[in-house]
Amino acid sequence: MINSNLIPDFTLSPRIDQTGAEERALRFTRRSIKKESKINGLKLVLNMIDLTTLEGKDTEGKVKQLCYKAMHLHDALPGLPTVAAVCVYPLFVKTAKKALEGSGIKVASVATAFPGGQAPRDVKIRETKFAVNEGADEVDMVISRGRFHAGEYNYVFDEIAAVKEACGPARLKVILETGELVSFDKIRRASDIAMYAGADFIKTSTGKIQPAATLPVTLIMLEAIRDFYYKTGKKVGMKPAGGISKSKTALHYLVMVKEVLGEGWLTNEWFRFGASSLANDVLMQIAKETTGIYQAANYFSID
Amino acid sequence: MEKTTVKKSSLSVSENGLERKKGKKRLEVLKTYKIYINGQFLRTESGRYYQPVNAAGEKLANVCLCSRKDFRDAVVAARSAFGGWSSRPALNRGQILYRMAEMLEGRKAQFVEELQRQDVSKTKAEKEVLLTVDRLIYYAGWCDKYQQIFSTVNPVSGSYFNFSVPEPTGVVSIIAPQDYPLLGLVSVMAPAIAGGNTCILLASEKKPLCAITLAETLHASDLPPGVVNILTGKLSELIKWFAEHMDVNATVFCENDVETQKMLKEKSALNVKRMIFYDNIKWETEQGQSPYFIFDLQETKTTWHPIENIGFGGGAY
Numbered sequence: 028m029i030n031s032n033l034i035p036d037f038t039l040s041p042r043i044d045q046t047g048a049e050e051r052a053l054r055f056t057r058r059s060i061k062k063e064s065k066i067n068g069l070k071l072v073l074n075m076i077d078l079t080t081l082e083g084k085d086t087e088g089k090v091k092q093l094c095y096k097a098m099h100l101h102d103a104l105p106g107l108p109t110v111a112a113v114c115v116y117p118l119f120v121k122t123a124k125k126a127l128e129g130s131g132i133k134v135a136s137v138a139t140a141f142p143g144g145q146a147p148r149d150v151k152i153r154e155t156k157f158a159v160n161e162g163a164d165e166v167d168m169v170i171s172r173g174r175f176h177a178g179e180y181n182y183v184f185d186e187i188a189a190v191k192e193a194c195g196p197a198r199l200k201v202i203l204e205t206g207e208l209v210s211f212d213k214i215r216r217a218s219d220i221a222m223y224a225g226a227d228f229i230k231t232s233t234g235k236i237q238p239a240a241t242l243p244v245t246l247i248m249l250e251a252i253r254d255f256y257y258k259t260g261k262k263v264g265m266k267p268a269g270g271i272s273k274s275k276t277a278l279h280y281l282v283m284v285k286e287v288l289g290e291g292w293l294t295n296e297w298f299r300f301g302a303s304s305l306a307n308d309v310l311m312q313i314a315k316e317t318t319g320i321y322q323a324a325n326y327f328s329i330d
Numbered sequence: 331m332e333k334t335t336v337k338k339s340s341l342s343v344s345e346n347g348l349e350r351k352k353g354k355k356r357l358e359v360l361k362t363y364k365i366y367i368n369g370q371f372l373r374t375e376s377g378r379y380y381q382p383v384n385a386a387g388e389k390l391a392n393v394c395l396c397s398r399k400d401f402r403d404a405v406v407a408a409r410s411a412f413g414g415w416s417s418r419p420a421l422n423r424g425q426i427l428y429r430m431a432e433m434l435e436g437r438k439a440q441f442v443e444e445l446q447r448q449d450v451s452k453t454k455a456e457k458e459v460l461l462t463v464d465r466l467i468y469y470a471g472w473c474d475k476y477q478q479i480f481s482t483v484n485p486v487s488g489s490y491f492n493f494s495v496p497e498p499t500g501v502v503s504i505i506a507p508q509d510y511p512l513l514g515l516v517s518v519m520a521p522a523i524a525g526g527n528t529c530i531l532l533a534s535e536k537k538p539l540c541a542i543t544l545a546e547t548l549h550a551s552d553l554p555p556g557v558v559n560i561l562t563g564k565l566s567e568l569i570k571w572f573a574e575h576m577d578v579n580a581t582v583f584c585e586n587d588v589e590t591q592k593m594l595k596e597k598s599a600l601n602v603k604r605m606i607f608y609d610n611i612k613w614e615t616e617q618g619q620s621p622y623f624i625f626d627l628q629e630t631k632t633t634w635h636p637i638e639n640i641g642f643g644g645g646a647y
Contacts, residue, residue, distance in 0.1 A: 320600065321402055323409075323577030 029223055029259060037180045040219045041254075043211035043247055052242035055283040065278070066316050069309050072277040073100060074108040075295045077135055077266065078330070079303050080115060081142075081234065090119040094126035096328055101310045104317065110306065111295035112165060116141075117158040124162035135165035135200070139190060142204070142233035144169035148186060155193040166190070167200040169233060170217060172207045180220055187224035200228035200266055200299075205244045206236035214244055218251035228264035234301065239269025242279060249287040256288075265292070268301025274312040277305060303330050362392040363538065365400060365562055366545035368407035369555025374563070375399045382536055385449045393538050396563035398571045401503075401530065404559035405577050408501045408528040411556030416498045416526035424473030426552050427524060431466035433547040438463075441512060441540055448511060448537040458513045461614060465513065468619050469520035476525065476621045480628065491635040496628035498526035499604055500579035503572040505565065507584040510613045511537035515544065517613045518582055521623035523557055527580075530559045532572065538562040573597035573605075580604035580627055584611070 060068055078097045080089060090113075097110045112133035113123050123134045136158035140146035146154075155166055168190050174182045191199050201221040205214050221229050229248055232239040245267045252263045265284070271277055277300060284292050292298050307330055311322040362379070364371040376397035381389045394400075415423075434441070438459050445455035477496060484492040502522045507514030511534045522529045533541030545560045561568070573581050573594045578601075583594055586609035598605045606626050611617055 321405065321571070321575040321577065323575075323601070326576060326601075 029225075029261075033259060034223050035219070037184075037216055037220050040212070040216040043215050045211050045243075048211060048243045048246055052246045052283070055242060055246075055286065056279045058279075058282050060278055060282075062316070066313060068278050068281055069274055069313050069316075070108055071281065071293065072274065072300065072309050073306065074111060075299050076110040076306055076309075077112045077114045077268075077299050077301045078110045078306060079113075079234070079268070079301055081137060085116060085119060087119065087122045090115055090122045091126050093330070094123055094132075096306075096330060097127065097132050098130045100306060101314070101327060104310070104314060107310075107313070111299055114167065114301065117154055117161065117163070120158055120161035120163045133164040134162060135167055136161070136163035137167045137169075137233075139168040141167070141169050141202075142235040144171050144204075145173070148189065151186070152189060152193045155190050159193070159195055159197045163197055165198045165200060165228075166194050167202055167230060169202045169204060170221065172204055175208070175213070175217060175220075180216075183217075184220050184224045187221055187226060191225035198227040198264075199225065200230045200264075201226040202230045202233055202268075203248075204233055204236055205231045205240075206238050211243070211247055214247050215251055218248050219255070222251065222255045222263050226263060228266050228299070230266040230268055230299075230301065232267075232269040232301075234269035237270075240267035240271055240301075242276075242283065245280065246283060246287065249284065252292075253288055262291070262297060264297040264299065266299040266301055271300055271302050272304045272308060274305070274309045277309065306330060360389065360392050363394065363542040363562065365394045365396060366542065366549070366558070366560040367400065367404045367556075368411075368559065369549065369553075371545070371549075372400075375403070380563075382448075382538060384447060388447070390447060391539060393542075393562050396532075396561040396568060398568065400561055400563075401568060401571045401575070404530040404561060405501060405503075405575055407556035407559055408530055409577055411554055412498075412500060412528045414554060415523070415528055415557045418526075420474035420477065420526075423524060423526065424470045427466055427470035427473060427520065430548055430551040430553065431463050431470065433551050434459075434463050434466065434544070437543070437547055440543060444539045444543060445512065448539060450511075458510070458614065462513045462516045465516055465619055466520055469524040469624070472521075472621050472624060473524045476624045476628075479621060480625050480630075484632070486634075489637055491637045492632065493635075494630050494632040496525070496625060497631050499627045499629055500527060501577060502527045502529045502580045502582060502627055503575070503578045504529050504531045504582040505569060505572060505584060506531050506533055506541070507608075507611075507613060508534045508536065508565075510534075512540035512544065513618070514584065514613050515541050517618050518584065518608070518623075519558060521621075522582070522627050525624040525627050527627050528557045528559075530561065530572075530578075532565065532568060533560060533562045535563070535565050569594070570597065573603065574600060576601045578603060580606060582606045582608065582627075584608045586610055 080093050094113055097113050100107050109132055112135045114135040115123050117136045120134055120136045138155040138158045139151035158166055170183050187201055203217045208214050218229050231244055249265055284298055307327045310327055314322045364373055374394035374396045378395035379392045380395045383389055441459045442455045481495045486492040504518050541560050548558055574597045581603055591607055595605055
């Protein structure tokens with residue numbers, strides 16, 4: 028927990044120059060990454076993925092299959108890393124935990140009435156505790172966007188702090204749902220609130236709202252992390268989620284992390300991709316680089 | 331009469347430069363023929379161009395010299411379009427092919443002119459364009475009929491109804507005939523899409539103009555994006571990728587070139603691609619159109635369906 032003297036007035040969070048941010052983000056897409064550096068980058072991307080299934084139609088079977096995929100991404104290609112974590116609803120944490128036993132892959136669970144977050148606080152706390160008791164290593168919470176828009180920053184702050192407390196040893200990722208925050212100024216402000224309230228990660232989106240993760244939005248959040256680090260000396264992780272399905276885009280994100288935060292963040296302890304279909308595209312690109320032949324999706328496992 | 335003279339005098343020679351001094355030739359504006367991928371006219375990703383030349387030594391146009399990455403993008407487009415296109419009602423596919431013919435009919439003059447610039451005589455050019463329109467109509471008609479011709483009900487002993495039906499192969503890469511810039515291209519494209527496949531075509535290297543103009547007419551024919559993708563460029567550079575790509579299910583090659591055919595067969599073994607060679611086909615004759623061109627790009631699916639067999643109970647008396 029941050030010393031309360033250090034907590035700033037969130038209404039004074041820096042304002043964002045939207046055009047500037049968009050232009051700057053665009054430049055990260057102009058780096059040329061080829062051959063070995065591309066393969067290494069792609070392997071790093073795989074190792075940073077939170078393989079996710081968050082659907083109403085999820086079943087234990089689906090979760091088990093996803094866990095198997097997390098451990099065996101594509102056995103035809105030797106030397107691949109595993110993904111960082113598997114992300115599921117609280118009801119499936121136990122199943123995932125059991126399936127991933129001994130693999131070193133973490134289990135992340137969404138909580139706090141994901142994705143809407145419209146529930147009383149005690150319900151959210153109970154859900155968080157349930158997920159942690161079932162064995163979740165990480166908890167992905169959503170902030171109360173309605174309260175945030177109404178200007179009740181203290182409510183949002185206290186809620187994050189309370190969930191953080193309920194997490195115990197589990198790491199907390201705070202989903203801002205940037206698609207519903209609309210303006211860049213508000214995204215920056217919400218990032219600041221989340222970090223000062225105790226977030227271990229800040230995350231862009233649930234994946235249920237469009238637009239989800241974009242480069243400019245992630246840039247703003249990375250800059251917030253950088254400023255927070257300079258002020259408090261505390262590292263916070265970043266997780267863009269939703270809409271990142273191509274390897275090329277994923278590499279652009281890595282370039283951005285490296286140039287905004289530095290190599291200290293280029294590990295899955297501090298940077299994650301929330302994605303499901305990204306893994307297969309990365310695998311196809313790695314296969315293309317090693318064999319020289321363009322690949323087809325139907326030779327890779329269903330995700 | 332008077333009006334025209336007035337107009338003419340207003341365009342005075344030197345002031346606005348609309349009329350030129352005798353003997354001074356107007357600098358011709360060469361069109362850049364853009365490639366057609368996913369329903370969009372794009373420049374090649376490689377930024378390379380070439381200028382095909384006709385027999386008189388005239389430069390025909392600036393034409394994209396496509397790279398393997400353009401092909402890769404085209405395959406992605408074709409694969410994404412396949413689900414929608416193959417599940418459309420056959421009748422609707424026929425309607426769209428018919429619409430292509432209509433649009434082509436309206437732009438006959440442009441095609442004739444382009445063919446002439448590419449060393450085809452006027453009579454032959456006119457014949458080729460008309461034949462092309464007719465060929466589209468021909469395959470438009472077959473869209474909902476080849477299934478009946480090529481399906482079978484198979485005699486089996488047992489309580490089963492056993493039948494075989496043709497299903498589209500998938501994404502087809504086609505190297506169009508080099509010598510028939512328009513008719514050849516349409517003769518291999520039409521049966522592929524009539525059968526529910528999506529395709530990537532490589533236009534004739536020396537005579538690529540009609541292919542791209544055709545793309546412009548296709549674009550106005552209700553054809554969903556990605557069903558037909560047309561690339562231009564060097565055959566020798568691109569052919570390897572046409573045969574190798576794991577997401578391509580069949581490749582059509584129309585040249586009588588044993589060495590290349592051998593290479594294609596070897597590459598196609600990677601994902602057991604269907605490899606089809608149409609060498610020595612005279613596309614302007616009856617030989618150039620047949621439902622078997624559709625069937626070449628179909629897979630036969632056989633289904634066993636349990637039924638009650640009245641004969642098996644034995645006589646009742």
